[in-house]
Amino acid sequence: MLPLLLASSSAYRRQLLERLRLPFTSASPDIDERRLDDEPAVELVRRLAREKAEALAPSHPGHLIIGSDQVAVLGEQILGKPHTFERACEQLLAASGQHVTFLTGLALLNSSTGHCQVDCVPFTVAMRELDLARVERYLRAEQPFDCAGSFKAEGLGVSLFQSTHGCDATSLVGLPLIRLVDMLLKEGVQVP
Template structure:
């Protein structure tokens, strides 16, 4: 099996990839993650996933490189990582009683052959009605300022949901493992 590289510094993606019990290393790609003018969310996440993988191809020849990127979308507006308490509070207030779609782009690049598989996965979350004091308690407890949508589905954030809908719950955390396994199998990787 070619060496596997996760093109990310995200501990969430690293923890997800560890579930597959495959040896891998990580490296952080240095790319501009700004959306292009008029770029649809689906196009943004697939472009960034591909760019993250290809950014490391020259320095990691002979590797299978995984790139991934995620955005949250509410009423056609892309919500990024909040970065601070106030923005997280505003994102959760906007999500209260509403549906947010999470789009996760995924790319697997074989840096030896140049073959790159790219896809995006949608996962929908219907939020409960959230009172301001509940939002404040949640934000103090988890401080999800580095998470698109301002919550951690793998933690207490699940208590904010009324319903979820999608094919791969791991895509909500940032790395769609079901689709990744398909891509790895197509490259001949044996999954334990």
């Protein structure tokens, strides 16, 4: 089996990948993550996942490189990482009572052959009705400022949901393991 490399510095993605019990290393790719003019959200995450994997290919020949990228979409608006308390408040209040779709781009690049599998896995969350006091309590408790959409589904963020809809709950956290296993199997990797 070719060595696995996770093209990410995300602790959340590393924790998810550890569930597969396969040895891997991780490295942070250096790419421009800006959205292209009029680029649909699905194409944005697919492109960025692929570019993250490709950015590490020259320095990691003979590897299977996993790239992933995620955005949250509310209507037609892409919700990125809020970075600040104020922006997180705005995002969560805008999402109150709405459906937020998380689009997770996934790429698996064989740096020996150049073969790259790319996909986008959607997952939708129906949000509860939220008021400012509840949002502020949540943000102080969890501080999800590095998370698309301003919440951590693997933590207290689940208390903000009314329901979830999708085929792979791990995609909500940022690395769709079900789809990744499909890709790994196509590369001959046997997952325990």
